[in-house]
Amino acid sequence: MAAKRIQLSKTGPEFSRVAAGVWKWDNLNTQQIDTLVKAGIESGITTFDHADIYGSYTCEEAFGKVLRQDSSLRDKIELVSKCGIKLLSPNRPDHKVHSYDTSKSHIVSSVENSLKMLETEYLDLLLIHRPDPLMHPDEIAEAFYQLQKSGKVLHFGVSNFTPSQFEMLNSRFTLVTNQVEISALHRDTIFDGTLDQCIQHSIVPMAWSPLGSGQIFTETDDPTVRRLRDKVIEIATNHNNAGIDQILLAWLMKHPSQILPILGTSKPERIKAAADAIDIDLSRDEWFEILVAAQGHPIP
């Protein structure tokens, strides 16, 4: 049995081996969210990945109602949120331009609002959502120190950062993760140095969109997706006819950087299936067969 929990870095938080993203939970009611949270906890998926902007600034609040309903839940889960994007939204009438803001004051006030919406006293992890060309690492580090000192955020990381952006901020404040897009269909970070950097610094990356495309579940005309889908289904026969999603999650988790996938589902059964994927141990041959099917050409 593979470990169900993972520590993001030497000084980082312990998370569940797979996280549940709330990105697509924006149309769910409190009861439905409650069901998903409890399905996660039961399956050992206790880490929930938020951002201030999800659901056009509504998802944190909807999730917070579940925590308010049952105050025993907070101790059983870990909460991740993000800040730094200013979205045009009816819920933020003061935003005039879709832009980024990584000023100290914006980071601090964004977190304070997330805490209020989520009905919690602390975040386990805060991420800068996108690399802001105007970010200054000293200013971000100041915001992080203040939030850490006040107990409002326990750990800090980034999302969608290139290696040089990560290095720049990490030189001022020790980051515990870089949350990036990784899947068999989006392999850039495997080869462009992003995951090399994580391994070198002994930091676990988090993967958003870990299945790459919803098309993977359907009879699609896209030749790349179809080729990958066929190969995954073939390999699944070696693994007790596991689901396509399970094989693709296992493919990510086999990477030596110990990629932590963030599920994009809002179905309790898929959360449970993902939890079971932790125990699927692909062989090296299977891993490379999936890589080659996805990229459409052999390795050198």
Place this chain on the structure above:
Amino acid sequence: MAAKRIQLSKTGPEFSRVAAGVWKWDNLNTQQIDTLVKAGIESGITTFDHADIYGSYTCEEAFGKVLRQDSSLRDKIELVSKCGIKLLSPNRPDHKVHSYDTSKSHIVSSVENSLKMLETEYLDLLLIHRPDPLMHPDEIAEAFYQLQKSGKVLHFGVSNFTPSQFEMLNSRFTLVTNQVEISALHRDTIFDGTLDQCIQHSIVPMAWSPLGSGQIFTETDDPTVRRLRDKVIEIATNHNNAGIDQILLAWLMKHPSQILPILGTSKPERIKAAADAIDIDLSRDEWFEILVAAQGHPIP
């Protein structure tokens, strides 16, 4: 009021917030250059950016005549020059091939010639003009040490270096700047790690061609330039109808790496206008609006 002076790095020189490039002064006579130098000094623009090769090896000499005429000028200005390119030129009949030379002997003799032409005893800053594939950092470092020890050059940097080239030379000799092309129309260095590296090392980059294209001042057919121009003119209305060049300079100076723009103008009034641009404080929204207009697609 924003600071009119800036220190390039912890141990680097103090320069004016904007520098005057002499690149295009090759057709000016001594009187005209004198006027430009004095216009600069009056406006607080005291840093003059040379290279041995400007004007096909003539600009340093023309500038030197102004310094000879009025020996009080040298103490009021900072002189930057560059070496390492061997240009085909009637003024260098021994050059048979357009090539680079970063040998110790070439660097030292090039500087000695620059000092003679400029009629000065020292350069404030010497840059390797282009990354030479044959450069050896130990040999360059030896040349820099010798020039520094003899008082002929106070500080050293590079121009047009990639992050790995900068890192290689900086591992042998502490550099104070990387002078690269940066403008709203040429944004590569903002995203490719060049400016991240400057921020990480607390080094101020210098920007050549900071307006990107002379077309920005005219009714152009180029859709990119036109889109940027329209946006800049719109934003200028929030800033006392500042000039297009002023807004574009302010856009560069807002970057957290504290980009030091090098003017390409030979008009005294534009030098004065640039000095006033230092006080224009663009909002984050305005900065992103200019970015998006220049790149032609929204930020993610």
Place this chain on the structure above:
Amino acid sequence: MAAKRIQLSKTGPEFSRVAAGVWKWDNLNTQQIDTLVKAGIESGITTFDHADIYGSYTCEEAFGKVLRQDSSLRDKIELVSKCGIKLLSPNRPDHKVHSYDTSKSHIVSSVENSLKMLETEYLDLLLIHRPDPLMHPDEIAEAFYQLQKSGKVLHFGVSNFTPSQFEMLNSRFTLVTNQVEISALHRDTIFDGTLDQCIQHSIVPMAWSPLGSGQIFTETDDPTVRRLRDKVIEIATNHNNAGIDQILLAWLMKHPSQILPILGTSKPERIKAAADAIDIDLSRDEWFEILVAAQGHPIP
């Protein structure tokens, strides 16, 4: 006279300035290989570059027969081999998928087999043949330590690694080289940071395919190869009508990273010619003329 030997790094092995690759020796008999090895030794080319997979897993064994025949040879040469690629081959019926394997057990057993095939008790240098997306630097380092401790391999390096992959593994175990493709026709590593990294770490890179293409020796229609070939022949007239291969090897060896070329020939006379190329000292002008002919556009 240029040095005939070179140390790969501060703690690395001393190799001949040019190495002989056995990649294309797969159709040679024992006598022919014996002739080549002795031609190398006579010319001072004593380093032989192997890989487990060369000749579909046959070249090491064929070379080993020569060493068995004459046990005095081993002390006169240095042996490089590689591991990590699993090729489909009648000689490896258990390989089902063309894949990579950098697990500790595969590295160790691959080396043990190489030693047996080569009829030697140690390798001077072992390289990971290709960057394996599933490699874990800690596991590779463990394998290296074990092989070093047992005396089976004296030094360790990599092949075809990007700078970030090199950095990742080098952070766990000190590498003495990165063997990559470099030639006038394949110049990526000169500009993408690979060679910058070698210089920064004072590590000698090894170059495979140093002539870039066999076409360089023939009247070809390829305009790039033809342009380069014409220029090389022209420059050869300044160097006692040296061969095309000699000028191209001298071009590589002039690079400040001290590139060590690996010959791809199986002709004794070309091995001798390559040894003589060590003494060809191209001027900077000649180096840049070859660069410009190869790239087809002037330097900036």
